[in-house]
Amino acid sequence: MSAVTEERPKAPGPKAPGRWAAPPRPVWEEEPHKAGLAGKGIVLAIACFAVLFPLWIVVVTSLSSKQDISEAGGLVVIPKGITFIAYQELLSGGQVTRATLVSLGITLVGTVFSMTVSILAAYGLSRIGSVAHRWFLMILLATMFFGAGLIPTYLLVQSLGLTDSYLALILPSAVSVFNILVLRAFFMSISPELTDSARIDGAGDWRILWQIVIPLSRAVIAVITLFYAVGYWSAWFNASLYLSDQDMMPLQNVMIQLVQKQEPPVGMGQAIKTGQLSALAVQMAVMVLALLPVAFLSPFVQKHFKKGMLTGAVKG
């Protein structure tokens, strides 16, 4: 009978609701006030403007020519023309090119390493009642309550001989207990029938993890990968602590030098003084380089954020 009702042709409505249209208002809800709607819109628009306007200035100034920048008296709000000269200069070898590559490399290697260790640990801890499961979990959890402190960690990394090595930027911060717990909670929410039947068919833990658990957890894995990648990409403190060679510095540390301390990039001082290059455009271009990867990646993962943030937390 239900099949019959379903196959009844739809009444030709005035317009088919599109994917983005507002769902109909429930009958019990009051008609929204015009003023209320406008107020909401204005507050939301202001919030979005506060986020986007500074980024707009940075991007536009980085694309402006020296002449436009001096006409505007500094930062450019309304673009007059577009030139990529700052990017060309920065990315044609030299300090910033190297720093960008260093940051990309650390982010890539670090994220792969962190994800491997975290996924393995999350799966290894996902079966309650397995040997040493409680001990391992306690060891990890305790670190969320007591931090060792900066100085002993610094002394340890030094005495392990990790200074002036990129390992110092990866190993000490490779494992985030929080991320492991999120992954673990997600793995544990996978129906045990799936893994049990695979086990009966003779699959070992490696195979179950690789062929069942990981494919089912793509959403949360995407979110945690983004968290780790952003962590590595944004990090600067460990580099300032453990690296002494200026040529090894990642992009964030170079950005501190160029933008906060207003030094011209190595080898570009002359071009800025006499040529077509504006010091301000160069600074803004470095900032754009730093924000571009995250600004591109995060919207793709956005629909999964809630899953990644809240698995096993707020019920419902």
Added chain:
Amino acid sequence: MAHSTAPGAAARTAPSSTTDDPAEPSAGGSRAAKPTKPSGVSKAEKKALKKAANGGTLRTRLKRDRTLILMTLPAVLLVLVFNYIPILGNVVAFQEYDPYVSDNGFVAIFHSPWVGFEQFSRIFEDSAFWDAVQNTFVLFSLQLLLFFPIPIVLALLINSVIRPRVRAVSQAILYLPHFFSWVLVITVFQQIFGGAGIIAQTLRQHGYEGFDLMTDPGIFKFLVTAEGVWKDAGWGIIVFLAALASVSPDLYEASAMDGAGRWRRMWHVTLPALRPVIALLLVLRVGDALTVGFEQILLQRDAVGPGAAEVLDTFVWWNGVRNQEFSYAAAAGLIKGVVSLGLVLAANKVAHLMGEQGVYKK
């Protein structure tokens, strides 16, 4: 080290329900054994029952679980090396640590003279330390007062917008700054509020005097809070949106039937639904009170000066890393660590008394 402000606290909500399950296997085991157990069961029988519930002897269980243990080991080893060994390294706080006694920094600990609590009494007489304590508390209170309510209001606002496109786009925009590094956030603020920023620049072009908010010690605390809001208030929405999404629409309909208007529905249905989340986040924030944004403040310490910008974390950094007074700095760090641990435990106690779950269960 978790040197984040509120987002860290927000992020920590997730494991709340996972934290308690180390206790589960034993509880589950005894529950399974209970129905079969007559009142006067012998000890040996009890043991056998427990063994059966766990899946056999230790040897068979080890064989069964060896892959799982192998998978967990890399993470546990990394945590043991980089989180636990440094905890032992805190003994330098009770020494006059001399890094040049040995080639290896950690070996030097064994050759450094012990001085007991001398470093601590020096710290308590150091006015710079008390200034750092004061700055930390001022910043924490401001962040709690000005930062904390904003994500709640934004979440209520977005939740009341029903057009999916508006919701998705505004969320994407508001989440974005969370993924920017502190270096980027501060340089962005420089472009707006700095001496060469857009506001000062516009003022000067119209004949007024420019200003530089980035180097003004008097308003530094508000600047730090504003930067935090810009970066993370949007991200803080997520937790509240999830809580709002879990409210049954029936509740709204029923209260509307009973004559509750828009505002009364918000007061009597929406806000009670948010109460547990708000309580949990407050508890986490208070437990993390001594951490007020280490990287963020360190980046601006030179521009503003230590008078306004020295907090406990930067105090440790300055004395240890810059002045190489390792023992003195480690002692200050240890004070912070111990007080923080106390705060976390106390905050959870309060949460339990209030009937909320907190970070872990009783």
